Amino acid sequence: MAIDLSLYNQKRKEENQSQAKRDWTEDLSGLLSKEIKLFGSSFGDKKKVRFYSELSILLTSGIDMRTALEMLEEEQEKKDDRQLMGEIKQSMVEGKNLSEATFASGKFSEYEFYSMKIGEESGRMTEVLQSLTKYYDDKLEQRRQIINALSYPLIVISASVCVIVFMMRFVVPMFAELFRQFKGDLPLITKVMLRISGGMSTYGAIVLFSVIAVIGTLYSQRKAIWYRKFFSSLVLHLPVFGAMVKKVYLARFCQSMNLLLSAQTPLNSAIALVKKMVGFYPIEQSLDAVNEDLTRGAKLHESLGKFKVYERRMISLLRVAEEVKQMDVMFGRLAQQYGAEVDHQTKLLGNIIQPILLLLLGLVVGFIVLAMYMPLFQLSNIMQ
Secondary structure: OOOOHHHHHHHHHHHHHHHHOOOOOOOHHHHHOOOOOOOOOOOOHHHHHHHHHHHHHHHHOOOOHHHHHHHHHHHOOOHHHHHHHHHHHHHHHOOOOHHHHHHHOOOOOHHHHHHHHHHHHHOOHHHHHHHHHHHHHHHHHHHHHHHHHHHHHHHHHHHHHHHHHHHHHHHHHHHHHHHHOOOOOOOHHHHHHHHHHHHHHHHHHHHHHHHHHHHHHHHHOOOOHHHHHHHHHHHHOOOOHHHHHHHHHHHHHHHHHHHHHHOOOOHHHHHHHHHOOOOOHHHHHHHHHHHHHHHOOOOHHHHHOOOOOOOHHHHHHHHHHHHHOOHHHHHHHHHHHHHHHHHHHHHHHHHHHHHHHHHHHHHHHHHHHHHHHHHHHHHHHHHO
């Protein structure tokens, strides 16, 4: 059962052109009456897990789609979510399928659209909904693991920076006034510390605004090709953390392939859809070439093997899976393995980083204290 992506893209292009040709004299009062939201409305991964999970449970219980959507609409606490459920239900009343109704809302991706469309055409909608639930649930879990591993280090680093800046801006200058009355030669580390403190007083604001400007510029360019290429290359070359990030995206890639191939999606179509969902430049770039190789009759494991982002173990297992025609099963097992490895590495990374950061913080603060008190020790010796 093949789904022609080109026909869908052409249809979407025609709809966009039709939308652009609307008369600009449309009722202005309607535009002004629209609700303006500071942060906008979203239907994030956490809400999608709940949506797909509850919808699959209701359909499995024998409830029809319209009634299920009505029940989901009634239980929504937020107005935007309730309105979204109502729009999806209304679109289905007007004759659209669930895949078309959800995609038309603008809150769902092409990946979800084709997954649900395949479920509708194959009669396996509940299985697809369960797979989508697992996909977004695993995605959230991976995100939680990374946040848990990095939250403590970030808090410690932030606190350390605040303590150091406070000492350099307020404590060290107080000692500097005392040292001016000290006629003896100051120790080297004290001289260095005083120069750093003076530099922070003179150039601190400039450095701060420069850092903010650089971060703002990079954030504005985060979707640019050059930035994504540079940033992904930089991340992959980081010790320990780079390997963990790569496994996170490999797990996402394998899980997506498992979902689509389990739903009998053609391999080329599955690759094209995963490219739009994986969100990691090295994998996205490789999948264009992979699709071209598959069109020419190459094996998937051969094409993936040309790129370093895919591990040798993964290529070897996919080679076996292609021979026994169990690609979906193998991708599912690989997703589980990578997920387990990421879980282990994040816990290990957190246990290693915490004592290292505390040690570094102690060394920096100790260095500052030593630099400030060494002249006082010398003064006490002279006075004796």
